[in-house]
Amino acid sequence: MIDVIDLTKDLxxxxxxxxxxxxxxxxxARHLGDLGFACNHLPFGQGAxxxxxxxxxxxxxxxxxxxxxxxxDVVPAGDESVWTYxxxxxxxxxxxxxxxxxxxxxxxxxAAFVAAAASYITQHxxxxxxxxxxxxxxxxxxxxxxxxxxxxxxxxxxxxxPDMALVGEPTNxxxxxxxxxxxxxxxxxxxxxxTGKQGHVAYQKLANNPLPTLARMISTLSExxxxxxxxxxxxxxxxxSTIDVGNTATNVIPGQGIATFNVRFSDKWTADTLSxxxxxxxxxxxxxxxxxxxxxxxxxxxxxSDWTQCVQNAVTEVTGKTPAYTTxxxxxxxxxxxxxxxxxxxxxxxxxxxxxxxxxxxxxLRDLTQVYIKILEKTFL
Numbered sequence: 374m375i376d377v378i379d380l381t382k383d384l385x386x387x388x389x390x391x392x393x394x395x396x397x398x399x400x401x402a403r404h405l406g407d408l409g410f411a412c413n414h415l416p417f418g419q420g421a422x423x424x425x426x427x428x429x430x431x432x433x434x435x436x437x438x439x440x441x442x443x444x445x446d447v448v449p450a451g452d453e454s455v456w457t458y459x460x461x462x463x464x465x466x467x468x469x470x471x472x473x474x475x476x477x478x479x480x481x482x483x484a485a486f487v488a489a490a491a492s493y494i495t496q497h498x499x500x501x502x503x504x505x506x507x508x509x510x511x512x513x514x515x516x517x518x519x520x521x522x523x524x525x526x527x528x529x530x531x532x533x534x535p536d537m538a539l540v541g542e543p544t545n546x547x548x549x550x551x552x553x554x555x556x557x558x559x560x561x562x563x564x565x566x567x568t569g570k571q572g573h574v575a576y577q578k579l580a581n582n583p584l585p586t587l588a589r590m591i592s593t594l595s596e597x598x599x600x601x602x603x604x605x606x607x608x609x610x611x612x613x614s615t616i617d618v619g620n621t622a623t624n625v626i627p628g629q630g631i632a633t634f635n636v637r638f639s640d641k642w643t644a645d646t647l648s649x650x651x652x653x654x655x656x657x658x659x660x661x662x663x664x665x666x667x668x669x670x671x672x673x674x675x676x677x678s679d680w681t682q683c684v685q686n687a688v689t690e691v692t693g694k695t696p697a698y699t700t701x702x703x704x705x706x707x708x709x710x711x712x713x714x715x716x717x718x719x720x721x722x723x724x725x726x727x728x729x730x731x732x733x734x735x736x737x738l739r740d741l742t743q744v745y746i747k748i749l750e751k752t753f754l
Contacts, residue, residue: 436503440535444513482541489745550694571628
């Protein structure tokens with residue numbers, strides 16, 4: 374048997390700051406290999422862009438294929454001197470929480486699924502009709518180029534595409550049993566530029582200040598209601614993140630102003646239709662501007678089904694609470710997996726992710742392991 378807390382601690386002790394692996398996936402492969410999983414180490418990229426990935430599977434090709442997807446890479450620790458116990462020194466404190474980088478995002482969930490698989494296989498053996506697999510990347514917190522997307526392509530080439538997927542991202546605001554994600558909003562970035570003419574503030578007629586125009590555009594976009602949301606999506610929301618003029622003098626009218634924004638959008642839009650709409654809004658102001666768009670995530674939805682019900686019921690049986698279907702939060706690798714099969718995100722609490730003193734409640738990780746065991750039993754028994 375594998376203890377979820379011991380394995381989480383061992384994983385935290387690997388300083389796998391994206392895209393470095395630092396032994397985390399080798400550790401997982403050793404445990405999974407002992408359980409009978411066939412382990413495939415799948416590095417992609419060269420030099421500094423090289424990413425370690427792991428795909429492990431057990432069972433037969435006849436029957437459902439359930440894939441657990443997760444990542445062993447973590448975000449940088451920041452100033453390590455202000456951590457109470459050190460980011461890579463896993464410590465269980467008196468408050469019953471396990472401290473360390475990745476405890477919640479998402480080494481705890483990866484350990485919980487491995488522990489759940491070990492428990493299931495010990496009790497029932499490997500699935501006789503069906504496949505359990507794990508897709509573990511080291512690139513989720515980074516560019517997400519040489520990780521999950523490349524492994525999914527490899528899986529397709531090798532006839533190993535799953536029928537359903539479970540991502541262990543931390544999905545609950547406060548406690549286990551609150552939410553599971555059945556989709557995510559899309560993400561669109563925009564860089565808006567207004568060009569004027571630089572000059573002295575005392576001779577304003579000889580210059581053309583771009584900032585009043587840029588301010589009107591910012592105000593117009595910020596106040597615009599793109600939609601009112603939908604059954605499972607919050608309303609589309611645009612937020613400006615920077616306004617730059619490159620001007621350090623108080624007596625100079627700048628020649629250019631640049632504003633950067635991000636839109637998290639619902640299933641009512643695609644990146645293309647939303648970009649077109651934003652251009653229409655700006656064109657109505659009747660002034661010269663330029664804008665560049667980029668998007669790394671489309672909105673997606675896994676429609677409620679037997680698979681979503683399976684996960685929801687498993688959470689309810691363990692916690693006594695019925696988790697809501699939601700699509701809030703940032704992006705995850707589920708945005709890639711949805712192109713291959715229905716995908717759900719179900720993991721621990723996200724309250725301290727990416728923070729100093731990131732932590733996970735020990736009992737929550739043990740309960741999450743039980744949730745995953747229930748999901749395996751409902752899928753294969």
